[in-house]
Amino acid sequence: MLLIGTNEGVYRAPIDRIDNAMRVLETExxxxxxxxxxxxxxxxxxxxxxxxxxxxxxxxxxxxxxEVYSVLQSPDGERLYAGTHPAYLYVTTDGGESWCELEGLQELPSREEWRLPRHRNEAHVRSLGAHPDAPERVVTGIEVGGVHVSEDNGNTWTERRDGVHADVHHVLVRSAEEYIASCGGGLYRTRDAGQSWTRLDGDLDHTYFRETFVAGGRLYAAAARSSPPSWGGELGPDAALFESSDGGNTFETVSYPDGPEEFILAWTALNEDDGDVLAGTRGGYVLRQISGEWTTLGNLSTGIHSLAVTSATP
Known part of the structure; x- marks a missing residue:
């Protein structure tokens, strides 16, 4: 089964019958x-x-x-983190019965700079990540505020924002040291836990990235030509889909249904080892890649922001 996070809550559907999706959680x-x-x-x-x-x-x-924007379970399963708007971070060790604020995030030197006028002049914890090879390390991406890293389960933090765009939408944690940050002003990679960053989209003509995904040894990235205020034209976000077989060193542009009007915002996979990838778009379409070709599985008529496959998949 596929869970689909939308503007109107969570829908649940069989992979082959997206148009029959049922809303199982009504939320904002x-x-x-x-x-x-x-x-x-x-x-x-x-x-x-x-x-x-x-x-x-x-x-x-x-x-x-x-307003909760991100969630992470620690690799040992002992802690659950919730990142919010405004940009605060909370942790629970009892399954959500009680929560504790991790106040160290508020003590970072750049904290007073975290804001964006169209987000009520505030920021949010947009992304949380961790890797089993560094179980006490927590990686967070702030929109707008950069990337920051904790080495002690979120109690204290170090800024890793030099060299990466401040408008961070998602941080893909590929290993203990390698992360890829999708930002409103480019795509960036670090191989030293954020101490230095390399920009990956220098040869691309789209700069507004929302999320990257890896499956079957390929890196997937979708981007709009520019930020949302420019999306009112005939092509909407004028989006593109890029794939890389070398970890982001080079990209190829890939065609997909309803591009460039449809912007891919969400990713998941039925099997990450063989690259059976699903994608969700701003206009509510669920896409699937089969034998290297993207096809449309169905439409929900509401914007899709996240996808997840449950353990019980037909």
Whole structure:
């Protein structure tokens, strides 16, 4: 089954019958759906919700701030993190019965710079990531505020924002040291846990990236030509899809249904080893790559922001 995070909540559908999707959680916009083991979490503007039955029923975890933009379970499963708007970070060690603010994030030198006028002149914790090879390290991306790293489970933080655009939408944690940051002003990679960054999109004519994804040894990245205020023209975001077989050193432009009007915002895979990839678009389309070709599985008529495959997949 596929869980689809949209502007109107979470929908659930068989992979081959997207048009028959049923809404299983009614919320404001869903920013992120993530599955850790057999448990699924939905970070939404109405709170953070958990499902232990593949998305059929949900429990509100009552994070202290209503708008939750990101969620992460620590590699050892002992801690659950929630990143919010405004940009605060919370942790629970008892399954959400109680939450504690990780105040160290507020002590970073750049904290007063984290704001964007069209986001109520505030920022949010847009991305959270970790890797089993560095279990106490937490990586966060702030929109707008850059990338920051904690080496002690989120208690204290170090800025890793030099050399990367401040408008961070997503940080893909590929290993303990390698991350790819999708930003409003480019695509960046670090191989030393953010101490230095290399820009990857120098040869591309699209600069507004939302998220990257890796499956079957290929890196997928979608981008608009520029930021949302320019999306009112005939081509909308004028988006493009890029794929790389060398970790982002080079990219090829790939055609997909309804591009460039449709902007891919969400990714997941049925099998990450063989590259059976699904994508969700701003206009509500679910796409699937089969034998290197992208096809349309269905449409929900509401914007898609996140996808996740449950453990019970037909």
């Amino acid at each position: 916009r869903v920013l992120r759906i993530r599955r850790f083991g057999d448990v699924v979490f939905a970070a939404t503007r109405s709170g953070l919700f958990r499902s232990a039955d593949g998305g059929e029923t949900w429990t509100d975890l009552n994070v202290p701030r209503r």
